[in-house]
Amino acid sequence: MTAPLCDQVRSRFDDYHDGLLSSELSESVKVHLLTCESCREEYGLLVACIGVIRRIEVPAVPPRTLRKIVDTLSHPPLPGPDLEHGLETI
Numbered sequence: 074m075t076a077p078l079c080d081q082v083r084s085r086f087d088d089y090h091d092g093l094l095s096s097e098l099s100e101s102v103k104v105h106l107l108t109c110e111s112c113r114e115e116y117g118l119l120v121a122c123i124g125v126i127r128r129i130e131v132p133a134v135p136p137r138t139l140r141k142i143v144d145t146l147s148h149p150p151l152p153g154p155d156l157e158h159g160l161e162t163i
Contacts, residue, residue, distance in 0.1 A: 078105070079105075079109060079111065079112050082101075082102055082105045082106075082109070082112055083112060083115060085098065085102055086102075086115070086116055086119050087119075089102045089103075089116075090116075090119065090120065090123065
């Protein structure tokens with residue numbers, strides 16, 4: 074296939090995989106994948122990588138650490154001196 078067409082199709086792989094394309098565009102990508110070995114291989118690699126990533130187990134976070142993260146994100150420190158450590162927090 075032509076490189077510009079392949080580039081356009083490849084830029085849609087994520088949305089195609091996630092089912093976010095219109096039916097017309099999805100069909101165009103599907104037909105292209107049937108006729109273009111290079112794009113079919115690249116799409117296959119993308120699908121394989123997504124499968125591997127989904128099987129990765131998330132490490133357990135100790136409850137105290139998780140609470141500290143949530144508290145920090147919910148209430149970021151105010152700019153100014155950090156009196157506890159004597160450092161600027163900016």
